[in-house]
Amino acid sequence: MSLENGLDGATGAAVDMAGVSVRVVGRTLLAEVDWRVEFGEHWVILGRNGAGKTTMLSVAAAVRHPSSGAASVLGHRLGRVDLRELRRHIGLVAASQRLVDEALMEEEGLTAHTVVLTGHTGSSAPLWDRYGPREHEKAHALLADLGCKDLADRPFAVCSQGERGRVRIARALMADPAILMLDEPFAGLDLPAREDLITAIEDLAHGRPALTTVLVTHHLEEVPSTTTHALLVSDARVLAAGPVHDVLTSENLSRCFGRPLTLHHVDGRWYVRAARRVTGV
Numbered sequence: 001m002s003l004e005n006g007l008d009g010a011t012g013a014a015v016d017m018a019g020v021s022v023r024v025v026g027r028t029l030l031a032e033v034d035w036r037v038e039f040g041e042h043w044v045i046l047g048r049n050g051a052g053k054t055t056m057l058s059v060a061a062a063v064r065h066p067s068s069g070a071a072s073v074l075g076h077r078l079g080r081v082d083l084r085e086l087r088r089h090i091g092l093v094a095a096s097q098r099l100v101d102e103a104l105m106e107e108e109g110l111t112a113h114t115v116v117l118t119g120h121t122g123s124s125a126p127l128w129d130r131y132g133p134r135e136h137e138k139a140h141a142l143l144a145d146l147g148c149k150d151l152a153d154r155p156f157a158v159c160s161q162g163e164r165g166r167v168r169i170a171r172a173l174m175a176d177p178a179i180l181m182l183d184e185p186f187a188g189l190d191l192p193a194r195e196d197l198i199t200a201i202e203d204l205a206h207g208r209p210a211l212t213t214v215l216v217t218h219h220l221e222e223v224p225s226t227t228t229h230a231l232l233v234s235d236a237r238v239l240a241a242g243p244v245h246d247v248l249t250s251e252n253l254s255r256c257f258g259r260p261l262t263l264h265h266v267d268g269r270w271y272v273r274a275a276r277r278v279t280g281v
């Protein structure tokens with residue numbers, strides 16, 4: 001089997017989990033998860049701290065095997081496919097990820113453009129003989145797509161958190177992934193940086209209709225307007241999954257987060273607030 005041309009030999013969904021459980025000694029991190037993501041869909045995963053969001057993403061990104069159940073990614077069943085090969089077609093972006101060799105970054109002052117280039121080879125250091133004019137140009141174009149073309153020559157080490165977040169996504173896109181998975185990309189961003197990144201993600205969805213995305217976040221305010229589907233996870237189980245307008249309701253969110261919540265949908269974006277207790281006058 002070859003994944004050389006992206007999805008050769010792949011059939012079915014972008015992600016397909018049936019009865020997936022993940023267990024570690026004495027603990028269940030995911031229990032009996034059924035979840036299907038079709039190509040071109042844009043999902044958001046929401047849930048409380050420790051609910052199992054990152055664990056779900058790690059199975060979907062072919063980083064972790066289920067303890068039981070069946071998981072297929074890009075049509076290939078985990079356990080029957082070379083995971084390293086499969087991961088080349090999955091762009092996983094997490095703030096905790098170490099992208100490039102830290103020592104090299106400090107010593108040689110690797111620029112944001114160079115960090116994006118390393119996405120072509122999936123390497124932690126630049127492999128210069130593997131990058132031609134086409135790759136250099138593409139890295140510039142991706143920085144521009146993410147609204148940060150001016151960062152190209154800036155050392156990555158001095159980039160702000162918001163800037164790094166965008167460079168990380170540009171790097172992931174260098175490999176032309178079929179699916180882009182973003183784990184809390186807005187963590188630590190100030191309001192303008194957050195809004196700019198949301199706009200960049202919305203632009204990606206408009207500009208690349210074939211791209212499938214899965215976003216993990218804590219805040220309803222961060223759900224891009226291009227989101228098509230939502231999954232709520234609670235205590236290692238899927239509480240609700242499906243079209244975004246069916247799943248994102250005050251009732252579902254109140255159950256998911258364990259307190260009465262009121263959800264508002266304005267101009268394509270979502271806002272939530274805790275229902276206030278009425279006190280006496």
Ligand SMILES: Nc1ncnc2c1ncn2[C@@H]1O[C@H](COP(=O)(O)OP(=O)(O)OP(=O)(O)O)[C@@H](O)[C@H]1O
Nearest residue numbers: 024027028029047048049050051052053054055056
């Ligand atoms: N290797 C492990 N061994 C034991 N427990 C683990 C392991 N990995 C994760 N967990 C626990 O499993 C639970 C789910 O973790 P996960 O990272 O998936 O949650 P999350 O929903 O992404 O949480 P957060 O919003 O806080 O990032 C957490 O309670 C976590 O402490």
